[in-house]
Amino acid sequence: MMMMSISNEPFALAHKEEYKIYGFPYSASTWRVLAVLHEKGLSYYPITVNLRTGEQKKPSFLSINPFGQVPVLLDGHLKLTESRAISLYIENTHRSRGSKLLNHKNYKKMGIETMWMYIESFEFDPPATTLTFEQAIKPMTGLKTDYKVVNETEPQLEKVLDIYEERLKISRFLAGNRFTLADLFHLPNIEYLMNTTTKRLFENRPNVHRWVAKIMARPAWRKACDANA
Structure with missing residues (x-):
């Protein structure tokens, strides 16, 4: 578009x-x-x-x-x-x-969805955004990736993904068995990171890898990416 x-x-x-x-x-x-x-x-x-x-x-x-x-x-x-x-x-x-x-009819489920939205914002997003900036945004603007920052930040993301791996053993998506905003909010950084060496952190965790593949394949997400092409 x-x-x-x-x-x-x-x-x-x-x-x-x-x-x-x-x-x-x-x-x-x-x-x-x-x-x-x-x-x-x-x-x-x-x-x-x-x-x-x-x-x-x-x-x-x-x-x-x-x-x-x-x-x-x-x-x-x-x-x-x-x-x-x-x-x-x-x-x-x-x-x-x-x-x-969101589950507007069940406030307990909405509470879980809201919790995972906050987890994305406060736990996942900070290291993921740093890694996206260093490995995707900088090269697009002619700047060099600082691999020291990458090496220091990846362990922070790994800690988050380890928790996600355990969660995704018992549910298809982060907040339960259906796709919600809690999953969607992760997509922009994941889209960038899956085209960098950091993708191995997702691929090395089978439940996380399955989840990533499922949410990235959503037609609405592909349309959003195409709209920005």
Whole structure:
């Protein structure tokens, strides 16, 4: 899907029933939101904020998000930042549409799903994002990977994946036997890391490897990746 430039874009939805998404094609956080939109079968109007040229620091974008980060979702006059918050908003707003990404009828199960979403954010994401930056983002921007950082960070990710391996012995997905936001939130970093030497950390753990293959193969995720091509 082509993404429009931020320049001269009005602060309003382009089409009545579409969300407006400010993002960047190589942004893991943007991928996360697009995956949720595709899981729910929702259309959206994408606008590129070119992070490579510093467009996120220009007044035109800072007026939308003063933190200078993507993605941003606009729904009429509602403006949301932070990919996980946006994802939760989309799921809660469209809970009866498309994939059911949270268990809205059972609060105990939702509690487990929420717990694993926090685990992704606080335990998995920090080392995974560091490894993604060093091995995927840096080379794309002409910078050299710091393998000292990689070697220091991989053991941190291994500790998390060891816990995941045990969990995935007893359930198909992290929060239970169906795919939820707890799984989806992992996908952007996993997509990058499976194209680096760090992929062995996932492949060496059979239950983690099975889980990774299953969530990466979801049609909505493949569409989200294609949209950023």
